[in-house]
Amino acid sequence: MLAVKVPKREAEKVRRKLLELGVLAKGYSVKREGDFVFFPVTGPVEGFELVEAEFEKTGKRPHSYREVVEVPDELRPLLPSSFDIIGDIAITELPEELMPYGKAIGEAILKVHRHIKAVFAKGSKVSGEYRVRELIHLAGERRTETLHRENGIRLRLDVARVYYTPRLATERMRVFEKTQPGEVVFDMFAGVGPYAILLAKRAKLVFACDLNPWAIKYLEENRRLNKAFNVIPILGDVRKVAGRVKADRVVMNLPKFADRFLKEAMMSVKPDGVVHYYGFGPEEDLFSEHEAKIKAVARELGLKVEFLDERKVRPYAPRQFNIAIDFRVE
Incomplete structure (x- = not known):
């Protein structure tokens, strides 16, 4: 069929011109030979070298x-x-x-x-x-081991040995954008480090705790992989760590059981520090139950809380949502 022959260095400019003229033939692969590229065309085109060439047809690739x-x-x-x-x-x-x-x-x-x-x-x-x-x-x-990329970081993990969901990438970036340079962060349920490694790009120091030895193994590897040497991995029960760490910002990404660790979070946050709390809530009343629990623990510790932000993170089950509550401890 008829083709336009052009040097490789001019190929992209010519392709755009042929598209603009409406003469680039659809359904065929562009052909490359030596230093030249051949574009299939529907008819003669003035100002270009025209030749006969054979082209392979391209099938429409399925999207799903x-x-x-x-x-x-x-x-x-x-x-x-x-x-x-x-x-x-x-x-x-x-x-x-x-x-x-x-x-x-x-x-x-x-x-x-x-x-x-x-x-x-x-x-x-x-x-x-x-x-x-x-x-x-x-x-x-x-x-089951893979290398995952999100938000400009790399995470090596084994999907059969650790918990990880890519569906929180946007939420992790939201917390990153709120983190201030020089802060100390305490990631209470760190996993392989999707929060910790990302926040380390802005924070002064990130303490990252998890009970799963496989999670800590991969967290240590991801620390090296991303040169995030201001991340401090901690293997163990967060209850034994709470209070020994004093942070400007605490991340509680354990939505099913985070309410059980509110005391530990508030013991670990500095005055006027911020806690990022996650939970599950029914569609008809997403936040009230969690707010009540947060207030009750604060009263028990003689503290006050100020709610800064409340939002749906993602659907979790029919009429159930993963929710986030940011609050300041005073």
Whole structure:
């Protein structure tokens, strides 16, 4: 077919011009030979070298795995509309009816998302003192360690051994933007360090505590990986650490049980320091129960609190939300 032949150094400028003229042929791959690039065109174009060339057709690439996966028609409405991507690992949640088709679903995800190398299904809820879940391998590589990037940092982790969700990346950046240079931060439930490593870019010092030895192992690696040497990893029960650390800012990212550690948080924050508290709340009344608990613990310790911000973070379950409350301890 007819083609415009141009030197490589001019290719991008010419491509834009051909698009502007409306003569660039669609559905074909651009061809490269030596120092030249060949663009397929729909007809003669003045001012360019025209040649005959053969081009490979390009098929329209699917945007979703649901366009290519093969499952019975009656089950298609049950296909998940989204899944978590952590590094090059995808983790999806399948209803029981789709589990027999797990391999086909996993392979469809790999086909559409070329950067994903392994696909797993959630085999259980997050549980236990280390907050991990069972994973069922569906397709791709049989490994659970990966390197994840978010907010300009790199996090190495094992999705089967530590708790991590990419769905809090925006919330972590929100806390980062509130953190002031020179602050001391106490991350009470640090995991592999998504808060701690990020906040270390602005804070003077970050104490990062976790009970899971695997989380601390990866936190130490991520500290080196990001050159965040002002992060101090602490393996152990936060109850034994509370009070020994005095911070300007405390992060309590343990939404299911954070209310049980309010005393420890308030013992660890400096006067006029800020606590970032997370919990779960029903849609009809997101914050009241948590506010009452925060006030009660403050009274018990002879302290006062000022609520600074309250917000929905993300949906958690039907009519349930992960919520955030920022409060100052006076």
